[in-house]
Amino acid sequence: WHHQRGEFPLRISISELPSQKDEVKRFIASVQDLTQIKSHEEQIRRTQKMDALGKLTGGIAHDYNNMLAVISGYANLLAEQLQEEHHKKYAIEIAKAGERGAKLTRRLLSFSKRTSTSNELCNLTDILTQMSDMLEKTLTARIQLVYKLDQTLLKTRLNSGDLEDAVLNLCINAMHAIEGNGRIEIHTSQLNLGYGEYVELRIIDNGCGMDEATCEKIFDPFFSTKGDKGTGLGLSQVYSFVERSQGSIEVESKLGIGTEVIMRFPIEHEPHLDTNLDDNSGNKDLKLHGRVLVVDDERQIRDYLTIVLENVALNVRTANNGKEALEILAKEQFDIVLSDVIMPEMNGIELAKEIQRLYPEVKIQLATGFANDVELNKLEDNIAASIITKPYKSNTIIQRMAELLA
Numbered sequence: 001w002h003h004q005r006g007e008f009p010l011r012i013s014i015s016e017l018p019s020q021k022d023e024v025k026r027f028i029a030s031v032q033d034l035t036q037i038k039s040h041e042e043q044i045r046r047t048q049k050m051d052a053l054g055k056l057t058g059g060i061a062h063d064y065n066n067m068l069a070v071i072s073g074y075a076n077l078l079a080e081q082l083q084e085e086h087h088k089k090y091a092i093e094i095a096k097a098g099e100r101g102a103k104l105t106r107r108l109l110s111f112s113k114r115t116s117t118s119n120e121l122c123n124l125t126d127i128l129t130q131m132s133d134m135l136e137k138t139l140t141a142r143i144q145l146v147y148k149l150d151q152t153l154l155k156t157r158l159n160s161g162d163l164e165d166a167v168l169n170l171c172i173n174a175m176h177a178i179e180g181n182g183r184i185e186i187h188t189s190q191l192n193l194g195y196g197e198y199v200e201l202r203i204i205d206n207g208c209g210m211d212e213a214t215c216e217k218i219f220d221p222f223f224s225t226k227g228d229k230g231t232g233l234g235l236s237q238v239y240s241f242v243e244r245s246q247g248s249i250e251v252e253s254k255l256g257i258g259t260e261v262i263m264r265f266p267i268e269h270e271p272h273l274d275t276n277l278d279d280n281s282g283n284k285d286l287k288l289h290g291r292v293l294v295v296d297d298e299r300q301i302r303d304y305l306t307i308v309l310e311n312v313a314l315n316v317r318t319a320n321n322g323k324e325a326l327e328i329l330a331k332e333q334f335d336i337v338l339s340d341v342i343m344p345e346m347n348g349i350e351l352a353k354e355i356q357r358l359y360p361e362v363k364i365q366l367a368t369g370f371a372n373d374v375e376l377n378k379l380e381d382n383i384a385a386s387i388i389t390k391p392y393k394s395n396t397i398i399q400r401m402a403e404l405l406a
Contacts, residue, residue, distance in 0.1 A: 009034040061105045062342050065369030066298050069391035072098030073304040076394055102391050119157045121268060124188050124199055125149040127160055131167065139175050148187045156199050156265040158245040166238045170203045170261050177207030177259065190267065197267040204260045210253040218251065287313040290405050294318045295325045295339035308394040322346025326354060334362055336404050341368035352383055363404040367392060
């Protein structure tokens, strides 16, 4: 054997063969190249290290997002109520800083492979437009980034943070496949495949391309074309994200020409609401009818949600934790329970399961700064899929309440 670096790990086994009449000693040797095994062990070690980091990051993210929910929430309320433009601008800047903090938290969770699985209705064109500055800086001046985006694109339900990570991952891979100056195109469109309506996202590069054998392996965990510089986990995570979003992904590539990655996600039509709930409306004219029990161990968040919900005429009560919420539910009737996930004594997931068992007519909406994927798997799909991630905007909460009461 000849290894590109001159050295490689081996396992050698030598056994003596039974003696023959000539009494000459004979041996048989088995030599096994351990390069791939050692490489996989190193990748597993890295993954375990990232998982440990993820547990630490997750705990920090929960507390951090709770603080951001309070800061952003009250800043948005101020912006809606202040009359003087220069004062309103101050509140808007505080809210924007909160949003940047939320994006930073998502990046930390993504880096540690512990992203939340909460999905929401998203417009791919809007998300990609917001990513344009960051992508251009990441891909450097040698890569020409070309957008061809459908401005009338319908929405699909997925995790926007996971989509951003997938696009970033694919674009960085495309950049590495391009020697010198090159071009990456990002397209969005929608199509009817006969069995359903889909939004389509294409990422096209004019890099070195791949042969058929490489194309078949690129989504396998630990497979990397970058040698020791790659973890081999990036594209397998892209595949997992697409699968979680009930989408599909395919790759077309030709050596010397380039690669095209095609992702498709099912279109989900938004429920019709009589009142416009855009960010500028403030929902001042919207009136909802119903009783909501808000459950959160953070008093400031309970107070903020009470203001938001009472502004649209909802009747609101609050509880500090799941146990207190069940005591209130035993005495009073509610249409919706809006609960945090991570709380002392009884968390939101345990509370949701008890409500489903005892009060199946009550709608449940969970919100969290960070939720464990294993815990989310204990919930019914419709509840797990609709979890709202902190920090949230008041419009997000109000729209969700309107959907549940419709």
